[in-house]
Amino acid sequence: MTELTTTEPTPPPTRRQRQAAQIAEAASQKIGWMLFKIALLAIVDAVALYGAFVLFAHREWLVLGLVIGVTVIVNWIYFSRKRIPGKYLAPGIIFLIVFQVFTLLYTGYIGFTNYGTGHNGSKDQAVSALMASAQERVEDSPTYPVSVVEQAGALGLLVTDPDGDVSVGTNEQPLQKVSGAEMDGGRAVAVDGWTSLTFPQVLARSSEIEALSVPYSDDPNDGAIRTPDGQSGYRYISNLQYDADAATMTDTRSGVVYRDIGTGAFTADDGTELLPGWQIAVGFDNFVRAFTDGSIRGPLISVTLWTFAFALISVVSTFFLGLLLALVFNNTRMRFRNGYRILLILPYAFPAFLSALVWAGMMNESFGFINQVLFGGASIPWLTDPLLAKVSVLIVNLWLGFPYMFLVCMGALQGIPEEVNEAGVMDGANPWQIFRQIKLPLLLVTVAPLLISSFAFNFNNFNLIYMLTAGGPRFGDVSIPVGHTDILISMVYKVAFTGQTRDYGLASAFTIIIFIVVAAISIISFRKTKALEELS
Amino acid sequence: MRVNMKGIIAFGAIAAVSALTLSGCAGSTGDESTTGTGADKAGGTLTVWVDAERVDALKGAADAYKEKTGVKVDIVGKNVDDVKDDFIQQVPTGKGPDVVMGAHDWLGELSTNGVVAPLELGDSAGDYLDVALQAATYDGKVYMLPYAVENIAVLRNADIIPAAPADFDDMIAKGKAAGLDQPFVVEQGAEGNPYHLYPFQTAFGAPVFGTDAAAGYDATDLQLGSEGGTAFATWLGAQGEAGVFNTDIDGDIAKQQFLDGKAAFWLTGPWNVGTAVDAGIDVAIDPVPSPTDKAASPFAGVKGFFVSSESKNKVAANDFLVNYIGTEDVQLDLFKAGNILPALKAAADTAASDPIIAGFQAVGADAVPMPAIPAMGSVWQFWGIAEAAVINGADPAATWSKLAADVAGAIK
Numbered sequence: 001m002t003e004l005t006t007t008e009p010t011p012p013p014t015r016r017q018r019q020a021a022q023i024a025e026a027a028s029q030k031i032g033w034m035l036f037k038i039a040l041l042a043i044v045d046a047v048a049l050y051g052a053f054v055l056f057a058h059r060e061w062l063v064l065g066l067v068i069g070v071t072v073i074v075n076w077i078y079f080s081r082k083r084i085p086g087k088y089l090a091p092g093i094i095f096l097i098v099f100q101v102f103t104l105l106y107t108g109y110i111g112f113t114n115y116g117t118g119h120n121g122s123k124d125q126a127v128s129a130l131m132a133s134a135q136e137r138v139e140d141s142p143t144y145p146v147s148v149v150e151q152a153g154a155l156g157l158l159v160t161d162p163d164g165d166v167s168v169g170t171n172e173q174p175l176q177k178v179s180g181a182e183m184d185g186g187r188a189v190a191v192d193g194w195t196s197l198t199f200p201q202v203l204a205r206s207s208e209i210e211a212l213s214v215p216y217s218d219d220p221n222d223g224a225i226r227t228p229d230g231q232s233g234y235r236y237i238s239n240l241q242y243d244a245d246a247a248t249m250t251d252t253r254s255g256v257v258y259r260d261i262g263t264g265a266f267t268a269d270d271g272t273e274l275l276p277g278w279q280i281a282v283g284f285d286n287f288v289r290a291f292t293d294g295s296i297r298g299p300l301i302s303v304t305l306w307t308f309a310f311a312l313i314s315v316v317s318t319f320f321l322g323l324l325l326a327l328v329f330n331n332t333r334m335r336f337r338n339g340y341r342i343l344l345i346l347p348y349a350f351p352a353f354l355s356a357l358v359w360a361g362m363m364n365e366s367f368g369f370i371n372q373v374l375f376g377g378a379s380i381p382w383l384t385d386p387l388l389a390k391v392s393v394l395i396v397n398l399w400l401g402f403p404y405m406f407l408v409c410m411g412a413l414q415g416i417p418e419e420v421n422e423a424g425v426m427d428g429a430n431p432w433q434i435f436r437q438i439k440l441p442l443l444l445v446t447v448a449p450l451l452i453s454s455f456a457f458n459f460n461n462f463n464l465i466y467m468l469t470a471g472g473p474r475f476g477d478v479s480i481p482v483g484h485t486d487i488l489i490s491m492v493y494k495v496a497f498t499g500q501t502r503d504y505g506l507a508s509a510f511t512i513i514i515f516i517v518v519a520a521i522s523i524i525s526f527r528k529t530k531a532l533e534e535l536s
Numbered sequence: 537m538r539v540n541m542k543g544i545i546a547f548g549a550i551a552a553v554s555a556l557t558l559s560g561c562a563g564s565t566g567d568e569s570t571t572g573t574g575a576d577k578a579g580g581t582l583t584v585w586v587d588a589e590r591v592d593a594l595k596g597a598a599d600a601y602k603e604k605t606g607v608k609v610d611i612v613g614k615n616v617d618d619v620k621d622d623f624i625q626q627v628p629t630g631k632g633p634d635v636v637m638g639a640h641d642w643l644g645e646l647s648t649n650g651v652v653a654p655l656e657l658g659d660s661a662g663d664y665l666d667v668a669l670q671a672a673t674y675d676g677k678v679y680m681l682p683y684a685v686e687n688i689a690v691l692r693n694a695d696i697i698p699a700a701p702a703d704f705d706d707m708i709a710k711g712k713a714a715g716l717d718q719p720f721v722v723e724q725g726a727e728g729n730p731y732h733l734y735p736f737q738t739a740f741g742a743p744v745f746g747t748d749a750a751a752g753y754d755a756t757d758l759q760l761g762s763e764g765g766t767a768f769a770t771w772l773g774a775q776g777e778a779g780v781f782n783t784d785i786d787g788d789i790a791k792q793q794f795l796d797g798k799a800a801f802w803l804t805g806p807w808n809v810g811t812a813v814d815a816g817i818d819v820a821i822d823p824v825p826s827p828t829d830k831a832a833s834p835f836a837g838v839k840g841f842f843v844s845s846e847s848k849n850k851v852a853a854n855d856f857l858v859n860y861i862g863t864e865d866v867q868l869d870l871f872k873a874g875n876i877l878p879a880l881k882a883a884a885d886t887a888a889s890d891p892i893i894a895g896f897q898a899v900g901a902d903a904v905p906m907p908a909i910p911a912m913g914s915v916w917q918f919w920g921i922a923e924a925a926v927i928n929g930a931d932p933a934a935t936w937s938k939l940a941a942d943v944a945g946a947i948k
Binding site: 117118120121122125126128129130132133135136143199200202203204206207209210227228229230231232234275276364365366367383384470473474479480481500501502 | 580605606607621624625627628644645647648649650651653654655656658659675676677726727782784785789845846848849850851852854855858859910912913917918921942945946
C-alpha cells in the first residue's frame with residue numbers, strides 16, 4: 001500500500017527551542033579550551049587595567065582612552081560566538097595600527113615640520129635656553145656667600161660681600177645694605193624683617209630661585225646677582241635682551257637685533273641665526289628639498305637604479321635557488337633529507353646582523369678567511385672595489401635569503417597535486433616543460449605575494465648594507481658620504497644625519513616618498529598577480 | 537537556567553583572575569605614584585642618566601646627598617650609544633632627566649639644541665686639570681662637570697722592547713730589529729680613523745682648527761689644509777706604502793696582533809689596557825713618538841655631567857654636581873669603575889700612583905680637547921676617507937687639498 005507521506009513544512013523554531021539548541025551546542029565544546037580562553041582574556045584585561053591606572057595617575061587622557069577602547073573591543077570580539085574573522089584578525093590589526101599606521105602618520109607629520117638639530121623644542125624653551133646661556137660673569141667679580149630669604153611672598157637674596165658688608169635685595173629692589181644680620185662663619189644667614197629659607201625649602205622652590213636675579217645697584221651695567229646652588233651667588237650680566245612683544249632678541253654688546261621671521265629661529269638682517277631655534281611647520285619645504293637639494297641630486301639616480309637592481313636580483317636569485325633546492329628535496333628518492341634540511345635552514349636561524357658582520361670579517365682584503373684560505377692568499381678587494389662590493393652584497397643577501405624561499409617553495413610544492421604531473425607526462429611533456437608551464441605558474445599563484453613582500457623588504461634592507469659595507473666604497477666626487485652600495489634608505493640616513501646635524505624633517509619626507517614608491521609597486525604587483533589566480 | 541549560570545561563572549572567573557593579577561601589580565603601582573619623575577613634593581628626586589658600568593660608582597655620592605639634603609638621587613643606567621640622542625629628544629618633552637653623563641664633544645650639538653644649562657663651578661674651577669676645564673667650556677661658558685680625561689698613547693710590550701723609542705723612525709727600527717714584520721699597529725678601517733692619527737698630524741703643525749683668544753676652537757680658522765697638513769699627507773702616503781699603516785686593520789685585528797706578540801707597539805686608549813694586562817703582557821705606556829721634532833699631541837676626550845635646561849631641580853643638580861661629584865672621593869670611585877684618569881687634580885695625583893695611569897697622564901699633558909663646535913661634524917665626514925685614500929696610494933697633495941676644500945664647503 002502506498003502511503004502518501006507529505007512532509008509538512010516545519011514551523012520556525014520557537015525561542016525556547018533556539019535556546020535549547022544553543023545550550024546543546026555549547027555543551028559539546030570542551031571546558032578546557034573555555035578556561036584557557038578566559039585565562040588569556042583575564043591576563044589581557046589585567047594588563048589593560050594596570051595600564052589604565054598608571055595612565056590615570058600620569059594624566060595621559062588620550063592614551064588612556066585608546067587603551068580602554070581597544071580592551072573593550074577585544075573583549076567584545078572574543079566573547080561573542082560569531083565574528084570569526086574578527087577573532088583571527090584582531091591581534092594582527094591592533095599591532096598593524098600601533099606599529100605601522102601610527103608610525104607612518106607620525107613620520108608624515110614630522111615631514112611637515114623642521115624638527116632637527118637647532119629646532120628641537122618650543123619657542124619658550126628656546127628663549128629660556130638663550131637667556132640662560134647669555135648670562136656672563138662680570139669680570140673680576142668674586143663669589144658672594146648668599147642665603148635665600150623671603151618677605152611678603154617675594155624671594156630675595158641676603159648677600160655677604162667679601163669685605164663683610166651684608167645687603168639684601170629682590171628682583172625688583174637692588175641690593176641695599178642692612179645691619180644686624182646674624183652671621184654663620186662668613187655668611188649672613190638671617191636678618192630682621194625677612195624669613196630665611198631652609199635648604200630643603202630652597203630645593204622645593206628651585207624654579208623660583210633660578211629666576212631670582214637681584215640687581216647689584218641701580219646701574220644695570222653692574223649686573224645682577226644669581227645663585228645656581230642656593231649657597232653661593234655670582235654677578236652676571238646678560239648678553240641678550242628679549243622683547244616679547246616685538247619678538248626680538250637684542251645682543252647688548254654688538255647691538256644686533258635678531259627677529260623672529262617665521263623660520264623657526266631668531267635671525268639677524270644679514271641672515272645669521274641665533275641657535276637654539278624651535279620647531280615650526282614648514283609645509284612642503286622638506287618634500288621639495290628632497291628632490292631639488294643640490295648635494296643629493298648627483299648620486300640620486302645611480303643610487304635609485306642600484307636599489308631597484310639590488311631588490312630585484314635579491315628576490316630572483318633567492319627564489320630560484322630556494323625553488324631549485326625545494327624541487328630536489330621533493331624527490332622521494334633523496335636520502336638524508338632531514339640532515340640536509342637542517343643544514344640549509346641554518347643561515348636563516350642566525351640573526352642577520354651577526355651574519356653580516358661575520359661576512360664582513362671574512363671578506364676583509366688582507367686578513368679575511370675567503371682571501372687567505374679559499375683563494376690561498378690572494379688580495380681580492382671584495383668590499384672596497386665598486387663592482388665587487390655590489391657582487392658581495394648580493395652574495396651575502398642570497399646566503400641570508402634562500403632558506404626562507406626554500407621553506408616557502410617546499411610548502412607550495414606540496415600543494416600542487418600529483419595528477420597534474422601525471423597528466424603532463426601522459427601528454428608527452430619533458431620535465432622542463434612540465435616545470436615551466438605547469439608547476440611554475442601554479443607555484444607563482446601561491447608564492448607571488450611573498451615575492452612582492454620580499455621585494456619591498458629588500459628595497460629597504462638597511463641592516464645588510466650598513467653592517468656589510470656601510471654604503472661601500474665612497475663616490476669620489478660627491479659632497480655627501482654616499483657610496484656605491486648605498487641604497488635609497490641608507491642614503492637618506494646619511495643625508496639627514498650627517499655629522500652632528502640631524503634633520504628629522506628631511507629624513508621623514510624622504511621616508512614618506514620611499515614609502516609611496518614601494519607601496520605603488522606593491523599595489524600594482526598585487527593587482528597583476530590577481531590575473532595569475534585565473535589559472536587555478 | 538544553565539546559560540545564565542555559565543555566564544556568571546565565566547564572569548566571576550575573569551574577575552577573580554584579574555583581581556589576583558592586579559594585586560600582584562598593586563605593590564609596584566604604589567611605588568610608582570610616590571616616586572614620580574618630578575619634584576613637586578618636598579624632598580623631590582634628581583634623575584641622573586649614567587653609563588651602565590658606572591651606576592655603582594655613583595651610589596656613594598647619591599646616598600650621601602640624600603642624607604644631607606633629603607633629595608633622592610635616582611641613578612638610571614643607559615646604553616652608551618643611545619644616551620645622546622635620547623637626551624636631546626626627551627628634554628623638550630619635560631620628562632627628561634635632570635643630569636646626564638656624557639662626553640665633551642657633545643657640547644656643540646647640545647648647545648645648538650638648547651638642551652643644556654650653564655654650570656657655575658665658582659671657586660672650584662681651579663681644582664680641575666686645565667685640559668678638563670678647557671673641554672668643559674663652550675662659547676666662553678662652562679656647561680659640564682668633568683670627571684675623566686681620556687687620551688690615546690702607545691702601549692709597548694716591554695718583554696720584547698725594553699726601552700722606549702726616541703721618535704717614530706726609531707720605533708719602527710727597534711721593532712724590525714726585534715724580528716717583527718709589523719712592529720707598530722694602530723686601528724684603522726676602510727673609512728680611515730683620523731682620531732688615532734691626529735697626534736702625527738699635530739706633529740706636522742696642522743691642527744684641525746685654530747684657537748681663538750678665549751682658547752676655544754675657531755670655526756672660521758680651518759688649519760687642516762695648511763702646509764703642515766700637506767707635509768703630513770706626504771708622510772702618511774710614504775708610511776702607507778711601507779706597510780706601516782694598513783686600512784684593513786680594524787680594532788680587533790690590531791688587538792690580536794699585539795696580544796699575539798706580532799706587534800710590539802699599539803697606539804690605543806686606556807680602554808684596551810685591561811685586555812693587554814690580563815693576557816700577561818708587561819705593558820709600558822709611552823708618549824706617541826713624533827715623526828718630526830715637534831710634540832705629537834693626541835686628542836683628549838673629557839667625560840663629564842651635563843644639567844638639562846628643562847630640569848625643574850637645577851639648584852639641586854648644581855649642588856650635587858659641584859659639591860659632591862666634584863670631590864676627590866667620588867672622582868676616585870668613578871675612576872675605579874672606568875680606569876680613566878680623573879679630572880680633579882687631587883684625584884688625578886692619587887690615581888697616578890698606578891704607573892699605567894701615570895703614563896697616560898704624562899701623554900695627556902700634551903693632549904688637546906676634541907673640537908666640540910658644530911663645524912667639526914663636517915670635518916669627520918671627509919677626513920677619514922681622505923686619510924684612507926692617501927694610505928692606499930692616492931696622491932697625497934691632491935687628496936689633502938680636496939679634503940680641505942670639501943670641508944670648507946661643507947662648513948659654510
